[in-house]
Amino acid sequence: MEVTMDPLFLAWSYFRRRKLQQCSDICAKILQDNPYDQAAWSLKTRALTEMVYIDEVEVDQEGIAEMMLDESTIAQVARPGTSLRLPGTSQGGGPTPAVRPMTQSGRPITGFVRPSTQSGRPGTMEQAIKTPRTASTARPVTSASGRFIRLGTTLFEYIFHHENDVKNALDLAAQATEHAQFKDWWWKVQLGKCYYRLGLYREAEKQFRSALNHQEVVDTYLYLAKVYQRLDQPITALNLFKQGLDHFPSEVTLLTGIARIHEEMNNISSATEYYKDVLKQDNTHVEAIACIGSNHFYTDQPEIALRFYRRLLQMGVYNCQLYNNLGLCCFYAQQYDMTLSSFERALALVGNDEEQADVWYNIGHVAVGIGDLTLAYQCFKLALAFNNDHAEAYNNLAVLELRKGRIEQIGDLQSSYTAAQKSEDSFPEHVDTQQLLKQLRQHFSVL
Known part of the structure; x- marks a missing residue:
């Protein structure tokens, strides 16, 4: 006797195993026979959304349009220590790095590549055209809540992420919020995301603040901090993160957010302390390990930096940048037998011409x-x-x-x-x- 699996159950199995295209194809066949099957519609939209999903919590880069048409700027010259665009000099009581490379925007080179630290604000139209936008995130992809069971929420996610139709997504979120009598925190967060995409940062701030009044959620704090960072208000963002830590003590994402802001403001010693707090909660946090190792290297402690980079190697991180850093640490720690072999592996793992150029530059520096x-x-x-x-x-x-x-x-x-x-x-x-x-x-x- 031949046993066949229910198509919807099979599609759900494919979805759970991240075989999203197969899931979408099976749902399409189900909808050919029954176009009003809401379960199939919901699952198909979820599968299509997951194919292109990007964690909106991560701060994205500012393009040339945002830079030239920024209407949120209050003062042309901000006070020292109050702006991410003019981070100023190194702060704190720790040892000051002798030479720490800077990006073209004046920010210190961080130990971990994030969307907000890729290349800084482009200075010219040519630089903006050459600046790639990244779809990768430092944080793992998260689901904001368990409300995907409703067709309305999956439809919003499909319109917002897959179709990138922010206007219709905003209309849907506004109607859903009104239908919920303005008491549903989840829909207010989605309204804030839409306003943020449209560049309406103050409206986004109001929605995220209102959502926090209804429900304390970690992601909402992260979204709101993202708004303040785009408004170039890092002090407000820091206070918000600390407020979040009062409700969610030792939350790794909030501690990481504080460390990133301190790092971008060139307050390296404070950033390192917060990254150490992150490692106390999650000793496999790649970003914290990399940034602490980078700080030790630039404060003339290559032997200690070498320990952190070797830890990343033991965790399974295997890329050009890691071996490049290992080569430099081995050279300055006078472990010359490992220097050239590390650079050889870095050259074998390069992914583009810019990485190749950086490795050859560092080999020249060793020479x-x-x-x-x-x-x-x-x-x-x-x-x-x-x-x-x-x-x-x-x-x-x-x-x-x-x-x-x-x-x-x-x-x-x-x-x-x-x-x-x-x-x-x-x-x-x-x-x-x-x-x-x-x-x-x-x-x-x-x-």
Whole structure:
């Protein structure tokens, strides 16, 4: 006797196993026979939504339109320590890093790549066009609640995420909120998400605040903090996170949010303390381990940083960036036998030309450290071959050109000056390049 599985049950099984396309196909066949089957409609919309779902809690990058048409700015020059766009100098009582790389927006390079720290605010239209938008998130994908059982909620998620039709999603959320007599916190959160997508941050703030008055939920705190970060009000966001910790003590996502804001404001010592609190609750938190390791490296403690990166390796993290960091830590910790092998593995795992350029740049930096200037020159040239906008490689090439011959040789000076100018074009705020250009201009005036 042949036994066949119920199609809807089979579709649900595929959904639970994350085989979303098969789930959608079976639901489509069910709907051909019965177009009014609400269970099939609900499951199909959920499957299609999960294919493109992005955690809205993560702070996304500001594009050129948001930067140029920002109507929420109150003052052109914010007070030090109160803005994410002008993070200022390092704060705190801990040791100050001697040289910590900065992004083109002036933020310190973090130990973990997030959407908000990929490349900062683009300065020109050309940079904005070249800046990729990322769909990956540092937080795992979460479901905001267990209310997906209703067709209305799944329909909203389908319209909002899959169709990206924010206007119709807003209309649906508004009608649902009115139908619930303005007492349903979940629909108010969805209204806030729609307003945020439309750039109506104050309206989004009101909806998230109202939702918190009805129900204390961790995700709502994260959404509201995201609004304040977009409004460039990091102090308000910090106070909100601490308010959330009063209701949800030791919540990892709230502690991580506080640490990120401190890190983006260049308050590295406070960020490190909060990342340590995160590790007390979750000792496998990749972002916290990476950021603490990065901080130890830039405070001249490569041996301690090496422990954290090895911990990531033991956890199964296996990528180009990790081996690149391991190579640098081994070099500065004088473990030379592991330095080149780490960079070899990093080169074997590169995923794009920018990663390739960064690895060759770091190998060139190691070559400078051991005194092999010929190898360093070749490595910096290779870095520029893969990324023609690599400002640091141009800067170091200019220094090598300056060292090649005596200072009186005008040809070396001209080569150095050309490389330094290219570095300035790629990264105008690069401090080392400005100092080098000043030095070269002094030499030209003497000659």
